[in-house]
Amino acid sequence: MFKDVYVFIEQREGVIQNVALELLGKARVLADTLNEKVVGILLGHNITDKAQDLIACGADKIICADDESLKDYVTEPYTQAITQIIKEKNPSAILIGATTIGRDLGPRISARVSTGLTADCTSLEVGENRDLLMTRPAFGGNVMATIVCQDHRPQMSTVRPGVMKAFEKDASRTGEVETITINFDKSKFRVRLVETVKETKDLVDITEANVLISGGRGVGNQEGFDKLKDLANVLDAEVSASRAMVDSGLINHDRQVGQTGKTVRPDLYFAMGISGAIQHLAGMEESELIIAINKDKDAPIFQTADLGIVGDIKAIVPMLTEALKK
Numbered sequence: 001m002f003k004d005v006y007v008f009i010e011q012r013e014g015v016i017q018n019v020a021l022e023l024l025g026k027a028r029v030l031a032d033t034l035n036e037k038v039v040g041i042l043l044g045h046n047i048t049d050k051a052q053d054l055i056a057c058g059a060d061k062i063i064c065a066d067d068e069s070l071k072d073y074v075t076e077p078y079t080q081a082i083t084q085i086i087k088e089k090n091p092s093a094i095l096i097g098a099t100t101i102g103r104d105l106g107p108r109i110s111a112r113v114s115t116g117l118t119a120d121c122t123s124l125e126v127g128e129n130r131d132l133l134m135t136r137p138a139f140g141g142n143v144m145a146t147i148v149c150q151d152h153r154p155q156m157s158t159v160r161p162g163v164m165k166a167f168e169k170d171a172s173r174t175g176e177v178e179t180i181t182i183n184f185d186k187s188k189f190r191v192r193l194v195e196t197v198k199e200t201k202d203l204v205d206i207t208e209a210n211v212l213i214s215g216g217r218g219v220g221n222q223e224g225f226d227k228l229k230d231l232a233n234v235l236d237a238e239v240s241a242s243r244a245m246v247d248s249g250l251i252n253h254d255r256q257v258g259q260t261g262k263t264v265r266p267d268l269y270f271a272m273g274i275s276g277a278i279q280h281l282a283g284m285e286e287s288e289l290i291i292a293i294n295k296d297k298d299a300p301i302f303q304t305a306d307l308g309i310v311g312d313i314k315a316i317v318p319m320l321t322e323a324l325k326k
């Protein structure tokens with residue numbers, strides 16, 4: 001009997017990643033619909049103390065494997081650990097973050113337990129016969145495909161950071177913590193982590209920003225971009241962009257919002273000179289409040305925006321900056 005919705009709890013250097021909390025939030029909704037449990041898989045070394053916090057974030061149970069081989073992410077030990085857990089526990093579904101780690105891990109596990117994997121899901125729901133309906137963009141984002149894994153278990157899905165909403169933390173929640181010993185086949189450990197070298201680039205994570213000033217082709221040039229930065233400084237915001245602006249070289253890909261960029265969910269999202277292509281909307285439509293400024297009154301972005309201003313950003317942005325400064 002396959003049951004319960006499992007979540008891979010991604011940690012880096014012992015720090016639980018936000019995507020794991022977001023997946024716990026989604027798993028909670030799915031498990032409540034199915035009347036099943038949410039189970040977190042926590043792998044690492046000296047990490048058992050994190051389990052209680054994960055229960056507060058929506059899990060009913062945490063299966064924890066604490067082993068030196070699991071301290072840092074390496075494909076083979078993590079794959080062996082999760083494969084063993086799946087074979088022992090028979091989960092109905094497993095959700096994994098579509099991070100660099102999750103994208104490496106998901107396909108390995110699905111191949112070892114002979115099941116399907118739907119990557120980069122943007123929506124997960126329970127269907128009429130209790131199968132998971134896994135929706136993701138297909139054909140370059142022009143259609144949304146809903147995929148069902150009918151004949152194999154577990155149903156596996158990866159979801160990008162920022163797509164799902166985390167469960168509101170409740171410290172009074174109680175749950176079970178099970179520690180498990182993994183029977184590693186170390187003869188298969190062909191890769192060893194020798195050294196971790198951190199990139200020292202001044203990276204900003206736009207998914208963490210509360211306010212984003214996002215610019216599109218309508219921003220025009222460096223001068224227009226500098227004006228967005230001035231506004232961002234006043235609002236303590238970060239600047240992000242559509243792909244058009246990234247392609248023009250005005251801004252780094254780290255700050256691209258959309259299907260091939262990042263998925264963001266800030267409290268306030270300004271779409272400045274962005275038309276509202278489906279691939280852009282896929283990355284920002286869940287923002288709390290969307291304000292769009294566009295000179296074309298028929299621009300599709302106005303259908304998604306909460307507040308729309310028809311006008312020239314070159315004139316409006318400096319006025320807005322001055323007004324907010326005051």
Ligand SMILES: Cc1cc2nc3c(=O)[nH]c(=O)nc-3n(C[C@H](O)[C@H](O)[C@H](O)COP(=O)(O)OP(=O)(O)OC[C@H]3O[C@@H](n4cnc5c(N)ncnc54)[C@H](O)[C@@H]3O)c2cc1C
Pocket residue numbers: 140141215216217218219241242243244245256257258259260261262272273274275276277278279280283293294295296299311312313314
């Ligand atoms: C597979 C695939 C993946 C993609 N992934 C992404 C992605 O991750 N993110 C993304 O953003 N795009 C993505 N795209 C590209 C997407 O289809 C659009 O081409 C892109 O989003 C357009 O960017 P834009 O809105 O800035 O430019 P445009 O569509 O050219 O729109 C510019 C807008 O600015 C307005 N404007 C011009 N001047 C002014 C002014 N002075 N004041 C006010 N408004 C003005 C115009 O009216 C227009 O609405 C992807 C495409 C494909 C095929």
